[in-house]
Amino acid sequence: MPANANLYALFASHFPADRSRCCMETQDGRYYSWDVVERASAKLSNLLASLDLQPGARIAVQVEKSPEALILYLASLRTGYVYLPLNTAYRHAEVDYFLQDAEPEVVICSPINFGWVSQLALKAGTHHVFTLDAPELDANTGSLLQCAFSFSDQFETVQSKPDDLAAILYTSGTTGCSKGAMLTHDNLASNAKILQQAWAWSKDDVLLHTLPLFHVHGLFVASHAALLSGSKMIFLAKFNAAQVLHYLPDTTVFMGVPTYYVRLMQEAGFGRDACRNMRLFISGSAPLLLDTFNEFAQRAGHTILERYGMSETTMLVSNPYDAARIGGTVGFPLAGVTVRVVKSDQSVCKTDEIGDIQVRGANVFKGYWRMPEKTAEEFTDDGFFRTGDVGKFDSKGYLSIVGRSKDLIISGGYNVYPREIESVIDEMPEVVESAVIGLPHAEFGEAVTAVLVLRAAAVLSEHTIITRLKNMIANFKVPKQVFIVDKLPRNAMGKVQKNLLRQQFENQ
Numbered sequence: 001m002p003a004n005a006n007l008y009a010l011f012a013s014h015f016p017a018d019r020s021r022c023c024m025e026t027q028d029g030r031y032y033s034w035d036v037v038e039r040a041s042a043k044l045s046n047l048l049a050s051l052d053l054q055p056g057a058r059i060a061v062q063v064e065k066s067p068e069a070l071i072l073y074l075a076s077l078r079t080g081y082v083y084l085p086l087n088t089a090y091r092h093a094e095v096d097y098f099l100q101d102a103e104p105e106v107v108i109c110s111p112i113n114f115g116w117v118s119q120l121a122l123k124a125g126t127h128h129v130f131t132l133d134a135p136e137l138d139a140n141t142g143s144l145l146q147c148a149f150s151f152s153d154q155f156e157t158v159q160s161k162p163d164d165l166a167a168i169l170y171t172s173g174t175t176g177c178s179k180g181a182m183l184t185h186d187n188l189a190s191n192a193k194i195l196q197q198a199w200a201w202s203k204d205d206v207l208l209h210t211l212p213l214f215h216v217h218g219l220f221v222a223s224h225a226a227l228l229s230g231s232k233m234i235f236l237a238k239f240n241a242a243q244v245l246h247y248l249p250d251t252t253v254f255m256g257v258p259t260y261y262v263r264l265m266q267e268a269g270f271g272r273d274a275c276r277n278m279r280l281f282i283s284g285s286a287p288l289l290l291d292t293f294n295e296f297a298q299r300a301g302h303t304i305l306e307r308y309g310m311s312e313t314t315m316l317v318s319n320p321y322d323a324a325r326i327g328g329t330v331g332f333p334l335a336g337v338t339v340r341v342v343k344s345d346q347s348v349c350k351t352d353e354i355g356d357i358q359v360r361g362a363n364v365f366k367g368y369w370r371m372p373e374k375t376a377e378e379f380t381d382d383g384f385f386r387t388g389d390v391g392k393f394d395s396k397g398y399l400s401i402v403g404r405s406k407d408l409i410i411s412g413g414y415n416v417y418p419r420e421i422e423s424v425i426d427e428m429p430e431v432v433e434s435a436v437i438g439l440p441h442a443e444f445g446e447a448v449t450a451v452l453v454l455r456a457a458a459v460l461s462e463h464t465i466i467t468r469l470k471n472m473i474a475n476f477k478v479p480k481q482v483f484i485v486d487k488l489p490r491n492a493m494g495k496v497q498k499n500l501l502r503q504q505f506e507n508q
């Protein structure tokens with residue numbers, strides 16, 4: 001039989017020989033050895049296997065971060081099902097869309113959301129709904145952990161082929177509607193191995209894991225490298241700057257979005273002493289401002305390594321571990337990843353010439369879930385994926401991202417699609433039309449901002465709009481500011497000129 005391409009099998013082959021070593025430790029002192037991770041994921045795998053799901057069944061998961069949530073992800077891999085993580089901030093309409101689109105056979109949610117999520121799951125044809133929370137909070141009868149408890153703690157990881165799906169991550173890609181990016185076991189395994197090498201991971205590393213578990217950054221980039229290296233993770237439920245400062249002296253690797261670094265530097269006690277055992281700080285998911293990069297080097301005595309990736313491709317480009325890390329750039333293409341910058345006629349740009357970034361490699365996803373035409377649109381004839389990002393290579397081969405051709409706002413590392421917010425605002429009876437833009441924001445990088453035209457004689461305050469939106473969409477998508485104008489500026493083609501709106505409202 002050929003070697004098993006299941007990603008869990010790859011991780012397990014690198015677990016430390018001494019399984020009593022620590023895999024994850026939490027802020028309240030819980031300790032998960034590699035043995036516990038192996039046996040608990042086996043119990044959950046046996047439970048999932050007992051449900052008699054179709055091959056390729058989707059397991060949709062919207063739960064708070066905990067070691068159990070990561071173990072559930074591992075169980076999904078082990079059983080060969082397809083893991084579908086959902087942001088905990090998503091509200092009713094958002095979750096409804098994902099469940100209708102993905103048709104998961106199993107839905108796992110936080111106990112507090114069981115009422116409304118189970119109704120949506122029922123509507124989407126799901127047969128199994130469980131809850132998951134940290135063990136001390138998870139005492140109800142639908143609890144996944146309780147249901148799994150009586151199952152065996154031994155499970156033989158199923159045989160997977162490299163091209164089998166491991167996960168679906170919803171993203172809006174270059175257009176507005178949410179699409180499920182299908183990632184295979186080989187996509188994830190190849191990227192994990194490359195990053196382990198590129199960033200020189202070892203079993204002696206300790207990762208301070210503070211990212212959420214429902215996006216590429218926290219679920220794959222951070223966890224995979226640690227799982228593949230047998231490294232310990234200090235596993236915090238969320239990012240909190242004071243807590244990070246507390247744990248840094250016990251840490252060797254930290255990963256985060258730029259907002260984490262901005263917040264960390266607001267901690268008075270943050271400095272070289274806190275970083276004395278650190279080996280590597282990594283930033284990604286959004287542009288790291290040069291000021292943040294420089295100030296951090298001064299304060300911490302460490303140069304942040306910035307890298308670039310996306311849900312459809314996992315990691316693509318990284319500043320080097322053992323050569324100069326240049327601020328304002330994302331570095332060199334990773335081993336096995338081909339990156340090119342092209343002009344609108346598809347010819348390759350010269351050094352320092354700005355163009356569209358396109359990529360190819362074993363890491364690039366299999367396509368969008370049930371959207372073959374959209375998938376085809378996003379690939380060139382010679383098999384490169386169009387990232388929707390705009391950049392340039394310098395004479396030394398460092399890539400800089402200078403903009404985006406996709407209409408996307410990145411706020412605190414979360415993607416916000418203006419079209420989605422505009423369509424929700426346009427539904428309000430008082431509104432004629434709206435434009436949603438990103439304005440520079442010191443902490444979040446960009447702040448979601450709405451510009452509205454109201455119907456004659458309609459009255460609608462900024463406060464009312466924001467309050468209404470908070471009930472309808474995830475909180476990070478809600479505009480930080482709302483401006484009301486008489487009309488939106490349009491070009492000769494009738495397209496809203498968002499650049500003019502950005503100029504007009506940037507300093508207000």
Ligand code: MLC
Nearest residue numbers: 212215216217239259285309310411412413414444475476
């Ligand atoms: C929270 N809030 C945000 C926000 N996060 N506002 C704008 N942008 C954000 N990202 C707002 C809430 O709406 C709320 O507003 C208030 O802040 C408090 O909410 P919270 O949940 O308590 O906030 P906090 O815990 O402080 O969260 C901030 C954060 C978080 C920066 C820690 O957003 C975060 O962890 N971001 C990381 C995102 C990430 O993992 N991205 C990776 C994507 S993968 P109010 O008004 O209700 O009080 C990817 C590919 C790649 O991009 O290359 O990696």
Ligand code: AMP
Nearest residue numbers: 171284285286287307308309310311415
């Ligand atoms: P997502 O679709 O959530 O995976 O977000 C991917 C997008 O995040 C990319 O297409 C980029 O626009 C952006 N991104 C990721 N890393 C960086 C970075 N280091 N600098 C600038 N943008 C980034």
